[in-house]
Amino acid sequence: MTDAAVKQVTFHVRRFEPGVDRAPHWESHAIPLTPGMTVLDGLWKLKELSAPSLAWRSSCRMGICGSCGMLINGRPRLACNTQISELGTDVVAVAPLPNFAIIKDLVPDLRPMFETHRELMPYLIRDDVAEQDDPTLEYWQSPHELEHYLQFSYCIKCGCCMAACPTVATDPQYAGPMPLGQAQRYNTDSRDGGFAERKEVLSGGSGPWRCHFAGECSQVCPKGVDPAKAIQLMKRELVSDLLRMRKRRDPAPVVQPPKGPRREEIPAAPPRTAGEA
Amino acid sequence: MASRAHPNRLGIKGWVAGGRWGFARYMYTLHRLTGLGLLAYFVMHIFVTSTRAIGPESWEQAMEIVSGPLFAFGEYLVFAAFVFHALNGIRLGAIELGFAVGVPIEPVYPYETSVGRTQRLAKAVLMIAFVVAVWGGLDFFIWK
Numbered sequence: 229m230t231d232a233a234v235k236q237v238t239f240h241v242r243r244f245e246p247g248v249d250r251a252p253h254w255e256s257h258a259i260p261l262t263p264g265m266t267v268l269d270g271l272w273k274l275k276e277l278s279a280p281s282l283a284w285r286s287s288c289r290m291g292i293c294g295s296c297g298m299l300i301n302g303r304p305r306l307a308c309n310t311q312i313s314e315l316g317t318d319v320v321a322v323a324p325l326p327n328f329a330i331i332k333d334l335v336p337d338l339r340p341m342f343e344t345h346r347e348l349m350p351y352l353i354r355d356d357v358a359e360q361d362d363p364t365l366e367y368w369q370s371p372h373e374l375e376h377y378l379q380f381s382y383c384i385k386c387g388c389c390m391a392a393c394p395t396v397a398t399d400p401q402y403a404g405p406m407p408l409g410q411a412q413r414y415n416t417d418s419r420d421g422g423f424a425e426r427k428e429v430l431s432g433g434s435g436p437w438r439c440h441f442a443g444e445c446s447q448v449c450p451k452g453v454d455p456a457k458a459i460q461l462m463k464r465e466l467v468s469d470l471l472r473m474r475k476r477r478d479p480a481p482v483v484q485p486p487k488g489p490r491r492e493e494i495p496a497a498p499p500r501t502a503g504e505a
Numbered sequence: 506m507a508s509r510a511h512p513n514r515l516g517i518k519g520w521v522a523g524g525r526w527g528f529a530r531y532m533y534t535l536h537r538l539t540g541l542g543l544l545a546y547f548v549m550h551i552f553v554t555s556t557r558a559i560g561p562e563s564w565e566q567a568m569e570i571v572s573g574p575l576f577a578f579g580e581y582l583v584f585a586a587f588v589f590h591a592l593n594g595i596r597l598g599a600i601e602l603g604f605a606v607g608v609p610i611e612p613v614y615p616y617e618t619s620v621g622r623t624q625r626l627a628k629a630v631l632m633i634a635f636v637v638a639v640w641g642g643l644d645f646f647i648w649k
Contacts, residue, residue, distance in 0.1 A: 246509035327519065329510035337510045379609040394533060397519020416609075440536070441600050443529030443620035452612030456529075457619035464603030 237261040237312055239274055241282065242323035244330045252323075252330060255279065261312060267300055267320060268307035271334075284334035291450060294384030297391070298334055299323040304388035306450045325391040338387050344403045345385070348411040348429055353422025354479050363502040365482040373418040373480075380413035380458050382451045389445035389455050395438055402438040403430075405445035409455035412462040421479035427466065436462050529620045532627050536593050539586035546583045584645075585638035592630045599626070 236258045244252040259273045268286055275282050286296040289308045296307040301321050312320060328336035354360060389405035390396050396404045411430060414420050430436060439459045446456040468474040520534050556567040570576075600606060605626050606619035 244511055246511070249511075252511060252513075324513060326513050326515045328513060330513050331510050336513070375611075376609055379612050382612055394519045394530070397515035398517060400514065439601075440533055441529055441597060441623075442533035443527050443618070443623075446618035446620050447527045447530075449616070449618075452614065452616030452618070454609075454612070454616075454618045457606045457609065460601055460606045460619065461603050461609075463601050467602060 234260045236318070237265075237270065238319045239270060240319065240321040241271075241274070241279065241334070242321075243282070243333050244324075245281075246332055254321075261318075265312050266308055267298070267305075267310045267312060267322065268296055270312055270320065271307060271322070282334070283332045292384060294386035297325050297336075297386035297388045299325055299391065304391040304448045306386060306388070309450055325387050327391050327393070327396050328387065336387065338385075340400075341387055341390055341404060341406060342385070344407040345410060348403065348407050349422055349426055350407075350410045350414055352414065352417065352420045352479075353425055354419070355421065359482065365485075365502060367419040367480045368483045369418050369480055376416040376418070377413045380409050380416075380453055380455075383410060383413070383453045383455075384451055386450065388448045388450060389453075392444035392448040394442050394444065395440065399438060401434045403434050403436075405439075405455035405459065408436050408439070408462065409445075409453060409458040412458040412465075415462065415465065418477070419480045423465070423469070427469065430462070430466065436466070439463075527620050528624050528627055532593055532596075532630075536590060536597070539590040542586045543583065543590060546586075581642050584642045585634075588638045588642070589631075589634040592634050593627075596623075596626050596630045 237260075238256055238258050240254050240256050242252050243249070243255045257274050257278045259270060259277060262269075265273075266289075268289060271282065271284060271286075284296065284298070284307070286308060287293040288295070291306050291309040294306075297304060298307050299305075299322070300307065300310055301315055301317070301319075304325055307322070322334060324330045324334045325336045328338055328341070331337050352360070383406065385406060387406065389409075393402075393405055395402050408430075411426050415423050415426060436459045439456070441456060441460065443456050446454045449455065465474060520537065553567050553571060556563040600623055605623045607622050610617070
């Protein structure tokens with residue numbers, strides 16, 4: 229195959245060099261398109277051929293680490309999860325995720341999102357600190373209870389939802405879909421007892437009541453987490469709690485080992501990973 | 506050290522950029538625009554009716570200004586905005602109390618979202634709003 233026969237794709241890339249550029253600007257480069265090339269592959273090729281100083285974040289290349297969220301042809305996506313062929317055009321416009329400050333080129337400053345995430349206490353809150361520090365047994369949870377939060381636990385914190393949300397775009401105080409979705413993930417975990425504590429942080433203008441269901445977070449989520457659903461269900465919980473209609477429950481206890489004689493045909497369990505043997 | 510990062514928050518531009526433009530996004534934007542329109546109308550309404558406090562002449566003068574066909578059409582638009590805003594507000598109230606969004610599911614590609622589930626409700630709101638605004642509104646405001 230001659231060079232002339234190789235299909236080209238044009239990358240418009242948003243560039244910004246801190247301390248040098250006063251504002252971001254677009255730069256265009258053509259690169260050869262290869263079968264199966266993702267936008268992330270394209271960026272690597274671009275860096276190799278014509279823009280060696282181009283900066284972005286990426287790691288796993290398989291939609292798990294959540295590093296390479298970018299605005300690709302106007303939509304927040306993961307660069308590694310987006311085939312150039314699926315865009316249906318020979319022109320790929322890549323910009324950093326909006327609603328986050330730009331550190332350099334395609335690198336957004338995600339710190340405000342993670343700070344809010346931390347404020348909403350995304351971990352199990354329980355009284356038995358000793359058991360958590362030095363577990364003796366596992367906490368009991370049924371498959372049905374797992375389903376209450378499993379969908380929300382697939383979040384990879386890429387920030388695409390925050391970039392798509394029109395409320396985040398206008399209101400810097402709003403916590404945003406990712407932190408709120410994760411607060412709901414822990415609120416609905418049967419092992420958690422932190423609803424009352426998170427409720428204090430969630431009240432007010434920065435919490436879920438600023439969400440007016442544009443649904444963009446769920447539309448752009450590359451993992452199908454559906455943060456919009458999490459936020460609406462969280463509001464339901466908060467209203468139920470206000471009306472004293474919320475079911476009160478204690479955090480799940482540790483599993484008690486089964487009592488009675490063991491049936492002989494059942495194979496032995498693998499070695500224990502917690503507690504004394 | 507001061508941050509050298511460049512601000513990139515979309516602001517009001519974010520109402521029309523940066524997402525995938527699902528059906529709910531149109532409803533969201535229209536809800537905000539109609540809300541702002543109604544607010545502008547209320548401010549104008551209070552200003553116009555307050556002229557009565559100055560005297561009957563001022564009132565008559567103000568009523569003369571707002572009685573033309575342009576203002577009749579404007580009133581019709583306010584009515585249409587009110588119908589949409591009220592019906593969509595009821596829809597949002599239901600959704601924000603967790604109705605129609607479904608329960609958490611295992612995310613399997615292609616993903617189904619709560620936005621897709623609530624579209625039927627959104628379309629019903631639009632359809633009722635359209636019918637009420639066109640037939641009731643035209644009859645009252647334009648052909649009166």
